[in-house]
Every structure is written in C-alpha cells, then in structure tokens.
Amino acid sequence: MTVTSSRVPKVLIVNAYVDPWRSAAPMRLFIPRAMAPYYLAGRLSRDAVDVRVYDEVHHGALLDPKLFAWPDLVVFTGLTAAFDRARQLSAYFRSANPAVGVVIGGPIARALPDLCGEVFDHVLDGDVEAFDDLIEAELGTDCLSAHPVPRFDLAGWSYGLGFVETTRNCNFRCAFCSLTGEGRAYQAYSTEEINQQLDAQGRFMMLMVLDNNFYGNNRSDFERRVAVLGERWRRGDFKGWGALVTGDFFKNPDNLAKVAANGCKALFSGVESLDPEVLKTYNKKHSLSSDPLTLGRLCAEHGILFDYGMMLDFGKQTIEEVDSQIEALLASTETPFPALLSLTIPILGTPHFAEVASAGRLMPNLRLSDLDGQKLVEWPKEPLEEVVAYLSGLLQFRGRKLAITRHAVSHAWSRRQSFDLEQTLISMIGPIARYCAGFRLGNPRQMRQTWSEPRRTFCSMTDPLSVTYRPAQRLDAKYARDFEPLYLTDEDGALTPVAMQTIQQRAYA
Incomplete structure (x- = not known):
C-alpha cells in the first residue's frame, strides 16, 4: 500500500533470525555483523525518511510491541532458514498496524519467490539496488537517496x-x-x-x-x-x-x-x-x-x-574420523582451531540439497528452520543414535572446554613473535568465547523466551519447535498459519511440493 501521508514515512529494516542454540539474547560478539540492512537503509533519503534497523543477531529477538506498531513499511532480509521467522514477525507487524507494507528480500526471496509472493506484499529478488523501484512506488521519488551510501551510523559501535x-x-x-x-x-x-x-x-x-x-x-x-x-x-x-x-x-x-x-x-x-x-x-x-x-x-x-x-558430514565421515581430526587439531599448538564448526547444511536451492534429496538422505518431517548447521538433518552412515549422542557432546564441547582453553592460550603464545597485541588477544580469546561461553544476557522479554525454550536434541526428527512458533502476544486467528513451520519433506522423507518446486526452478552449472 502506497504511503501518501504528508508526514515523514517510517521504515524499519529487519534481519530475521532464530538462534539454533535457543537463545533470544543478543550476540554482540558475532563477527561479521549482518550489513545488508545498513546497505538497504542507504537507499533511503536521510531527510525524507525516518529509518531504523533491527538485527535479531546483534540486538536479539524482536519482541517489543511498541516497535511492531511503529513502521509504515517493514523490510525483511535474512538467511534462507529464517523464512519462518520473517513470516512470524510479519504477523506481529500486521496485527499492530493493518496498513503496514511488508517486504521480503535477500536469500529468502530468491529461494522461495512464489511462496514469498503469497505471504508478503512485495518480493525483492535482486541486489540492494532493486529496493529503489519499491521506494519510489511506495514512498515517492523524494524518499530515494540522491547519493546512496550504507547507513553505518545506524549500526552503532561495533567493537x-x-x-x-x-x-x-x-x-x-x-x-x-x-x-x-x-x-x-x-x-x-x-x-x-x-x-x-x-x-x-x-x-x-x-x-x-x-x-x-x-x-x-x-x-x-x-x-x-x-x-x-x-x-x-x-x-x-x-x-x-x-x-x-x-x-x-x-x-x-x-x-x-x-x-x-x-x-x-x-x-x-x-x-x-x-x-x-x-x-x-x-x-x-x-x-x-x-x-x-x-x-x-x-x-x-x-x-x-x-x-x-x-564442516562435519556424517553421511561421508565416521565418528572416529571426525573425532580424530578434532583431537589432532587440539594436539597441535601451531594449528589454529576453526572459528566455525558446524554440520554441512543442505541449503534449499543449492546443488547439495538437490543431490541429497535425490539420494533419499534427507530425514522425514524436515523443516526449513532445521537447516541451521547445529542438528542432524541427513541420514548418517553409522547408527543414528550413536551419531546424535556424539554430535550433542561435540557441539556443546562437553569434556573439551579445558582442552580448547589450553589450546587457545598455547597457540597465541606460539605466535607472539609474529602478531601484535590485538592479534594475539583475538587468537587467544576468540576460541574461548566461541566454544566455552554458553550464556548470553538480554532484556527481560528475551530472557523469558530463552528460559522457556525446550531442550535441543541435535536431530531434526526429534528436535522440538522453538517457542517462537507460539505467538508471544494475542493475535487474530487469521495469523495462525504464519506460525506453522515450512516443511521440506513429509513423514516418509519425500520432498514436499515447495521443496520440489525450488529444485525444478533452479538450473545448476
């Protein structure tokens, strides 16, 4: 709906995200920060538009009723697995202000263009410049920035x-x-x-x-x-x-x-x-x-x-192979421990997703939101219960926190002649913060949501839905479907129509 009011239009740009570790609190130390929202904000005129950015990674889960009622136009971006979250948030915004315009862009829009067209008012499947046409159509030409540059000033201090x-x-x-x-x-x-x-x-x-x-x-x-x-x-x-x-x-x-x-x-x-x-x-x-x-x-x-x-792939690797690699890394003082350790993600719309789907390796009742790299979504080559038990311990680093701390300190010491003070501190503190710090602090709403989350099982077949799938406030019954997860496979492990359509729409080189 075109904004025709004489007042300054209000635009909110949201990076949608649900933490796989089931915390609604901010991840202030997550680097690099999502910068797409600030590049989008730069397409809007500073003088003609009141624009804000909310990043659910950096700021924590968006749970503020006042902010839901604030914008005339809300623009969502985020990773493909955040489709459900963007849809949930759209329900909150529409409930607070039925006249709000809701836009989806980025990887979500490119992976699910048809479904996004049914859910959101506008779908942007191009780069940030594609936002210009929508700004002109919905807000007016005077709301376009004459000299677009990223609005890094909206990001605040970033260490x-x-x-x-x-x-x-x-x-x-x-x-x-x-x-x-x-x-x-x-x-x-x-x-x-x-x-x-x-x-x-x-x-x-x-x-x-x-x-x-x-x-x-x-x-x-x-x-x-x-x-x-x-x-x-x-x-x-x-x-x-x-x-x-x-x-x-x-x-x-x-x-x-x-x-x-x-x-x-x-x-x-x-x-x-x-x-x-x-x-x-x-x-x-x-x-x-x-x-x-x-x-x-x-x-x-x-x-x-x-x-x-x-990345770990238990469809191609055994527990012994993975464990021996982890132990070898911890035993080598000169080898840095990886900054990121996750399972291989069969991201919807990629050749890897198409390959594992055609081979029947995707688990039944697989949800798009399960593709977060922190739970098993493909059948492993070894007994499922053994792999899940090992994976649970590994991703939580049970019994290895002291070993990682020792490795981080020893590695930083071994590089002291090559690095300056900042590099030395980063190489030492980084692994400890990534793998040993399990608690994050947010506002009261965020902490209540975190404490009400069910325990993770690290397997998509048994992992319960996040509490985000239960509305945090009273909503009209028409919004109930916005809190239903998007499934990629059925109870037999066969692809759902949405997943099949995505594969058919993509041509891989």
Missing part, C-alpha cells in the same frame, strides 16, 4: 570494527553454497564506490571486508582493490584490515606479501574439511591444499592471523 564490501558474490560454485544456487555473477566495486563506503563510517580501528571472496578471478582487479585499502591504511584511517579468501589465493606466494604490505592483519578461508574426498564431493577442489597448519604458518610469517571454518 572498533568498520565494514566495507569490495565485490559481490563468488566466482566458484561450491555445491553447498547458496550463492551457487542463485547463480549470480561475481562483480567488483569501483574504486570510487569503495571509498564512498569507507567515507560513510566514523572512526574505527580495524576494517572487515565483507566480500564472499575478496581474491576473485581477476588478478589486476584484486591488486587494484588491495591498493585502495592499502592507501587508506597508510593514511591512518584504520590500523589494519581482514578479508575472506578462497584456497586458490594461497597458491601464489606473492599474494600474502602483497596484502601484508598493504595493511592486511587477518584472513579467513573456508577450509571446510580435512578430508580431500569430501571436498571433491562439494566441488571445492580449490581447497584441496588448504591445510590449516601450513596456511597458519604462512600467514604468521607475514604477520597475518589465519582463521577458517570446518
């Missing part, structure tokens, strides 16, 4: 971090990645656009590059972007920067020297698996030589902190 995006998408096609499913081209920002983003934020200490793949497939363009960041670093705009690169980055020894000479202090790479055969099944051959010990040493030689993610 001294600044953010920038120098490219979009990725040039690789990993089978489990949502970007592969979307099939969008890898694109680089111009030097002017990068500088505009940097100028849009206040003072900060460290810069985080938000690219899915900072390295890319164009050597000269990579060098151009490194030079842009290096120039700003030498000017004293920040103390250093970090980025995500793919495994092929490390195959050229000049790359580390180049980024280090231009202020790079940290690199993250998706090692994903220590098993070469598993990497091949993911179409991730560029990571076959990504040994975390070797890469950690190489980066340290250039004063760069190395971090990585690791």
Whole structure:
C-alpha cells in the first residue's frame, strides 16, 4: 500500500533470525555483523525518511510491541532458514498496524519467490539496488537517496570494527553454497564506490571486508582493490584490515606479501574439511591444499592471523574420523582451531540439497528452520543414535572446554613473535568465547523466551519447535498459519511440493 501521508514515512529494516542454540539474547560478539540492512537503509533519503534497523543477531529477538506498531513499511532480509521467522514477525507487524507494507528480500526471496509472493506484499529478488523501484512506488521519488551510501551510523559501535564490501558474490560454485544456487555473477566495486563506503563510517580501528571472496578471478582487479585499502591504511584511517579468501589465493606466494604490505592483519578461508574426498564431493577442489597448519604458518610469517571454518558430514565421515581430526587439531599448538564448526547444511536451492534429496538422505518431517548447521538433518552412515549422542557432546564441547582453553592460550603464545597485541588477544580469546561461553544476557522479554525454550536434541526428527512458533502476544486467528513451520519433506522423507518446486526452478552449472 502506497504511503501518501504528508508526514515523514517510517521504515524499519529487519534481519530475521532464530538462534539454533535457543537463545533470544543478543550476540554482540558475532563477527561479521549482518550489513545488508545498513546497505538497504542507504537507499533511503536521510531527510525524507525516518529509518531504523533491527538485527535479531546483534540486538536479539524482536519482541517489543511498541516497535511492531511503529513502521509504515517493514523490510525483511535474512538467511534462507529464517523464512519462518520473517513470516512470524510479519504477523506481529500486521496485527499492530493493518496498513503496514511488508517486504521480503535477500536469500529468502530468491529461494522461495512464489511462496514469498503469497505471504508478503512485495518480493525483492535482486541486489540492494532493486529496493529503489519499491521506494519510489511506495514512498515517492523524494524518499530515494540522491547519493546512496550504507547507513553505518545506524549500526552503532561495533567493537572498533568498520565494514566495507569490495565485490559481490563468488566466482566458484561450491555445491553447498547458496550463492551457487542463485547463480549470480561475481562483480567488483569501483574504486570510487569503495571509498564512498569507507567515507560513510566514523572512526574505527580495524576494517572487515565483507566480500564472499575478496581474491576473485581477476588478478589486476584484486591488486587494484588491495591498493585502495592499502592507501587508506597508510593514511591512518584504520590500523589494519581482514578479508575472506578462497584456497586458490594461497597458491601464489606473492599474494600474502602483497596484502601484508598493504595493511592486511587477518584472513579467513573456508577450509571446510580435512578430508580431500569430501571436498571433491562439494566441488571445492580449490581447497584441496588448504591445510590449516601450513596456511597458519604462512600467514604468521607475514604477520597475518589465519582463521577458517570446518564442516562435519556424517553421511561421508565416521565418528572416529571426525573425532580424530578434532583431537589432532587440539594436539597441535601451531594449528589454529576453526572459528566455525558446524554440520554441512543442505541449503534449499543449492546443488547439495538437490543431490541429497535425490539420494533419499534427507530425514522425514524436515523443516526449513532445521537447516541451521547445529542438528542432524541427513541420514548418517553409522547408527543414528550413536551419531546424535556424539554430535550433542561435540557441539556443546562437553569434556573439551579445558582442552580448547589450553589450546587457545598455547597457540597465541606460539605466535607472539609474529602478531601484535590485538592479534594475539583475538587468537587467544576468540576460541574461548566461541566454544566455552554458553550464556548470553538480554532484556527481560528475551530472557523469558530463552528460559522457556525446550531442550535441543541435535536431530531434526526429534528436535522440538522453538517457542517462537507460539505467538508471544494475542493475535487474530487469521495469523495462525504464519506460525506453522515450512516443511521440506513429509513423514516418509519425500520432498514436499515447495521443496520440489525450488529444485525444478533452479538450473545448476
């Protein structure tokens, strides 16, 4: 519904999220923060629109009745598994203000365009620029920003971090990645656009590059972007920067020297698996030589902190194989422990989802919200009860918290000659905060919701629904369907029509 009132329109941009650890409290230390809402906010005129951002990761679960009644237009984004949450929140906003316009964009809209068209008023399946047409149609041309730049000022303080995006998408096609499913081209920002983003934020200490793949497939363009960041670093705009690169980055020894000479202090790479055969099944051959010990040493030689993610796949790995890898990492002082440890997620719309579905490996009564990386959703190669019991202990690090703490301290000490004080503290405190700190504090509403959550089972077949599926306030009966989970398989494990349609709509290279 077009906003025609003479008053300043109010727009709320929400990053929808449900914590797989069943906490409604904020995750202030989660890095990197979701920045898409702030890029969207930058498309709106500062003078003509009153815009706010709410990130359910950084701010915690959205439970404030006053905020539900505030906006004229609410825009949702988030990961694909957050579809149910976005739908729940839309019911709260519509109940508080029947005239509110509800928009969905990002991965959710691209994975489920038809279903989103039935649920939300507007569906944006493009990049942030697609928001412009909707702004003009719903709010008016004067509400468009003449010079759009991210509204980092709305993000508040972020522990001294600044953010920038120098490219979009990725040039690789990993089978489990949502970007592969979307099939969008890898694109680089111009030097002017990068500088505009940097100028849009206040003072900060460290810069985080938000690219899915900072390295890319164009050597000269990579060098151009490194030079842009290096120039700003030498000017004293920040103390250093970090980025995500793919495994092929490390195959050229000049790359580390180049980024280090231009202020790079940290690199993250998706090692994903220590098993070469598993990497091949993911179409991730560029990571076959990504040994975390070797890469950690190489980066340290250039004063760069190395971090990585690791995925577990019990459909391809045994408990013994996984456990031996974890123990080997803990036993190696020089090898950094992974920043992210999760199960492989068969994200809806990806080749991996289509492959496991066609092989009959998806569990029955699988919900879209189950695809959070913290519970078993595929049939394992070993007895289910044994895998679930092991997984429960591993993800909660029962009996391993002391070992991780010792490893973090020992690893930081081993790198003390290569790292500055900030890098040393990050390498030591990071693993302890990720794997040993289990309690988060939120406002009273958030804490009540957290305490009422049922116990997790770490298996999609038995894991109870989150309390978010029960309305937190009295709603009209017409909103009941907005609190029903979206199922991807039925009681026999066969795909539901929604899941089947998504596979048919996607063409994979």
